[in-house]
Amino acid sequence: MATREDEPAPVRGVERIVRAAIEVIAERGFRGAATSEIARRAGVAEGTIFRHFKTKQLLLDHILEPFVERVLAPIAFRDVHRLIDSDEPEFADFLRVFARNRLEVARENLPALRIFLQEVPLSPELRAMVFRHIGRHIVPELLAVIRKYQARGQIRDDPPETVLRILMSVVGGYIVTRLAILPEYPWNDDLELERTIRVVTRGLAPD
Amino acid sequence: MATREDEPAPVRGVERIVRAAIEVIAERGFRGAATSEIARRAGVAEGTIFRHFKTKQLLLDHILEPFVERVLAPIAFRDVHRLIDSDEPEFADFLRVFARNRLEVARENLPALRIFLQEVPLSPELRAMVFRHIGRHIVPELLAVIRKYQARGQIRDDPPETVLRILMSVVGGYIVTRLAILPEYPWNDDLELERTIRVVTRGLAPD
DNA sequence: TGTCACGGTGAGTGAGCACTCACTTCAGGA
DNA sequence: TCCTGAAGTGAGTGCTCACTCACCGTGACA
Numbered sequence: 001m002a003t004r005e006d007e008p009a010p011v012r013g014v015e016r017i018v019r020a021a022i023e024v025i026a027e028r029g030f031r032g033a034a035t036s037e038i039a040r041r042a043g044v045a046e047g048t049i050f051r052h053f054k055t056k057q058l059l060l061d062h063i064l065e066p067f068v069e070r071v072l073a074p075i076a077f078r079d080v081h082r083l084i085d086s087d088e089p090e091f092a093d094f095l096r097v098f099a100r101n102r103l104e105v106a107r108e109n110l111p112a113l114r115i116f117l118q119e120v121p122l123s124p125e126l127r128a129m130v131f132r133h134i135g136r137h138i139v140p141e142l143l144a145v146i147r148k149y150q151a152r153g154q155i156r157d158d159p160p161e162t163v164l165r166i167l168m169s170v171v172g173g174y175i176v177t178r179l180a181i182l183p184e185y186p187w188n189d190d191l192e193l194e195r196t197i198r199v200v201t202r203g204l205a206p207d
Numbered sequence: 208m209a210t211r212e213d214e215p216a217p218v219r220g221v222e223r224i225v226r227a228a229i230e231v232i233a234e235r236g237f238r239g240a241a242t243s244e245i246a247r248r249a250g251v252a253e254g255t256i257f258r259h260f261k262t263k264q265l266l267l268d269h270i271l272e273p274f275v276e277r278v279l280a281p282i283a284f285r286d287v288h289r290l291i292d293s294d295e296p297e298f299a300d301f302l303r304v305f306a307r308n309r310l311e312v313a314r315e316n317l318p319a320l321r322i323f324l325q326e327v328p329l330s331p332e333l334r335a336m337v338f339r340h341i342g343r344h345i346v347p348e349l350l351a352v353i354r355k356y357q358a359r360g361q362i363r364d365d366p367p368e369t370v371l372r373i374l375m376s377v378v379g380g381y382i383v384t385r386l387a388i389l390p391e392y393p394w395n396d397d398l399e400l401e402r403t404i405r406v407v408t409r410g411l412a413p414d
Numbered sequence: 415t416g417t418c419a420c421g422g423t424g425a426g427t428g429a430g431c432a433c434t435c436a437c438t439t440c441a442g443g444a
Numbered sequence: 445t446c447c448t449g450a451a452g453t454g455a456g457t458g459c460t461c462a463c464t465c466a467c468c469g470t471g472a473c474a
Contacts, residue, residue, distance in 0.1 A: 013421080029329055031238035035462060045423045050463060052421090114328060121321060121387075122236055162402050169380020170373060177372055180328075195369050203410025220451080242432060252453040257433060259451090 014052050016042045021059055026111040029118055030060055064119065067112040068129050091154040092201045094145065099171045099193055106175045139164070156206040163204060170200055221259050223249045228266055233318040236325055237267055271326065274319040275336050298361040299408045301352065306378045306400055313382045346371070363413045370411060377407055 020042035024033040035056055039046040053059040088094040106113055119126055146160040146167075155163060174196060178187055227249035231240040242263055246253040260266040295301040313320055326333055353367040353374075362370060381403060385394055 027329075029236065029238060029325075031236060032329070034460080036460090046462090047424065047464080048422055051423095054463095056462065118236075118325065118328070121325070122234075122239070158402050158406070162399065165380060165384055166377060166403060166406055169376045169384075172380060173372060173376020177376075192369065195365050196373060199365070199373055199410035200406075201410075202412070203406035203408075205409070241430080243430090253432090254434080254454065255452055258453095261433095263432065 017044060017049055017052060017059075018063060022063055022111045022115065025060070025063070025118075026114045030115070060115075060119070063112060064116060064126065067109065067116055068126075068133060091149040091204070092197055094149070095167070095197050095200060096193065098167075099174070099197065100189075102171055103175055103178065103189070103193075106179060110179060142167075153206060155204045158204075166204075167200065170196060224251060224256055224259060224266075225270060229270055229318045229322065232267070232270070233321045237322070267322075267326070270319060271323060271333065274316060274323055275333075275340060298356040298411070299404055301356070302374070302404050302407060303400065305374075306381070306404065307396075309378055310382055310385065310396070310400075313386060317386060349374075360413060362411045365411075373411070374407065377403060 017038065021033070021038045024038050024041060027033075028037075035049055036046050039049055042049075049059065053062060086097070088097065116126075120130065142164055143160045146155060146163050149155045150157060150160070150163075174192065178189070178192075224245065228240070228245045231245050231248060234240075235244075242256055243253050245266075246256055249256075256263075256266065260269060293304070295304065323333075327337065349371055350367045353362060353370050356362045357364060357367070357370075381399065385396070385399075
């Protein structure tokens with residue numbers, strides 16, 4: 001008999017509210033998401049939301065803060081360090097691991113990512129938070145990785161910032177196309193990523 | 208004496224309202240932009256807005272429709288045709304003209320572009336409009352251009368769709384970095400674009 | 415069994431919003 | 445000079461929304 005044992009236990013209380021909020025905000029935007037609608041979808045009374053979160057803004061913070069902490073920060077602290085430490089011999093290997101990892105993280109956090117991208121242009125605090133994480137940690141770490149492969153003669157001597165921009169554009173472009181623009185298309189991720197990696201690797205190879 | 212002769216004549220009426228609306232909506236998002244605030248910045252009474260636009264939504268449409276028509280459609284009808292017809296001998300030349308043109312168009316329409324990107328995930332009608340323009344015209348035209356350079360042996364035989372995705376990612380990535388993420392950085396557009404074009408051209412070159 | 419704390423409830427409230435309408439101003443034509 | 449219609453005005457209206465509060469049910473513990 002098909003049991004539901006391995007599914008997560010029915011969610012209740014705060015977690016129900018947070019999940020419903022992520023749903024509604026992702027659909028309608030933060031301003032467009034009414035707390036009454038969030039309550040309805042969470043199956044709780046509207047007052048219950050405000051028992052747990054003093055204001056709607058704090059509910060948004062509660063959604064975005066762990067997103068920034070768990071999704072952006074790990075790039076700097078867990079994954080990038082792991083990638084640097086793993087020290088792939090070939091630049092192409094590094095790129096493959098990096099791209100797959102980013103695609104996976106984006107896929108797992110898609111609704112929160114949507115909300116995040118909606119709010120970034122509207123919220124200076126959020127932008128500051130991102131600059132703290134990305135600007136201070138991720139970017140320098142990734143630049144170091146690029147310099148390493150440059151020192152090994154696997155990447156041409158363009159400025160590392162330029163190289164990084166191209167890498168992020170291509171990986172980001174794939175993720176956006178894959179998850180947002182054409183999610184229904186029957187993608188073969190391995191094949192597409194290999195083709196993409198080959199183009200980038202050749203393009204960045206020294207003469 | 209410094210006159211203001213070459214500046215546009217003081218804007219009034221509908222145009223004032225539209226400009227103020229673009230400003231406020233770009234800052235606060237569509238829902239966050241109060242018509243009272245738009246009226247205040249336009250220097251008109253709130254009622255005046257509704258004399259010209261039956262609803263706030265129609266004001267948004269009035270901002271976005273010409274954006275889609277004038278900014279997206281021209282890629283298909285004016286610029287892409289011009290690019291195809293101009294028939295640059297080298298793929299790198301095509302890419303250069305294309306990237307510069309896109310950067311220019313994005314720069315000139317930055318506030319409207321911001322609003323557009325804010326609204327796309329929230330509005331199915333807008334997405335449909337985009338698919339009509341981009342999907343039916345721009346994408347096929349650009350694929351044809353790519354096939355042309357493939358036939359000339361200047362681009363490797365990866366699927367044109369993959370090539371297009373990579374091109375759009377790199378050009379889009381530069382535009383986003385340039386205009387949204389680090390607009391204050393002292394960019395040397397020619398230099399950055401040349402480096403980028405070189406990487407892409409080499410990456411896509413046949414063996 | 416009485417008491418207490420805690421999570422939950424939902425009608426109610428005030429603020430802010432999109433939108434209306436009765437009125438004013440003014441340019442142009444008869 | 446008067447009439448007309450278009451453009452503009454801003455106080456007013458009703459609705460939606462975030463947020464409050466007095467109350468409820470339950471389980472733990474004396």
